[in-house]
Amino acid sequence: MKFKNILFVLFLIFLSSCLNENEVNNIIISSDDYMRFDTRKITVKSKKLVKITLNHTGVLDAKVMGHNFVLLKKNVDVMDFANRAAFASENEYIPIDSDEVIVYTEMIGGGQVTSIEFMPPEIGVYDFICSFPGHYAMMRGKFIVE
Numbered sequence: 001m002k003f004k005n006i007l008f009v010l011f012l013i014f015l016s017s018c019l020n021e022n023e024v025n026n027i028i029i030s031s032d033d034y035m036r037f038d039t040r041k042i043t044v045k046s047k048k049l050v051k052i053t054l055n056h057t058g059v060l061d062a063k064v065m066g067h068n069f070v071l072l073k074k075n076v077d078v079m080d081f082a083n084r085a086a087f088a089s090e091n092e093y094i095p096i097d098s099d100e101v102i103v104y105t106e107m108i109g110g111g112q113v114t115s116i117e118f119m120p121p122e123i124g125v126y127d128f129i130c131s132f133p134g135h136y137a138m139m140r141g142k143f144i145v146e
């Protein structure tokens with residue numbers, strides 16, 4: 001291949017990676033040993049892939065201070081869902097056979113990172129929580145698709 005052609009190909013690769021970057025809603029959430037997410041509001045553009053990266057900046061094990069990101073469908077009763085989720089330790093703290101969840105990450109402990117990609121649901125406001133027992137009271141927020 002001629003040098004000029006190589007340059008052109010490199011340019012195309014560069015261009016497509018720039019475009020891809022704009023097509024993704026890149027969301028980074030931090031959580032800690034004090035049962036907190038660092039955000040209570042996430043806003044994404046509709047019809048664009050969402051990438052959620054969840055960090056756990058603490059040191060405690062997932063068994064005592066586990067965190068996940070659970071996006072609930074509209075009109076789900078958060079308290080009712082979380083109370084059932086608390087008994088689903090064998091299923092990543094998601095009630096078995098639940099149809100209330102749009103998407104969720106694995107449960108992580110201190111020092112761990114996890115991520116998930118999905119297409120956002122229709123325009124609207126949704127709840128997100130951590131479904132580790134008792135955490136939803138503090139670890140919850142709104143996920144807005146606009």
Ligand SMILES: [Cu+2]
Nearest residue numbers: 066067130135
């Ligand atoms: Cu948690």
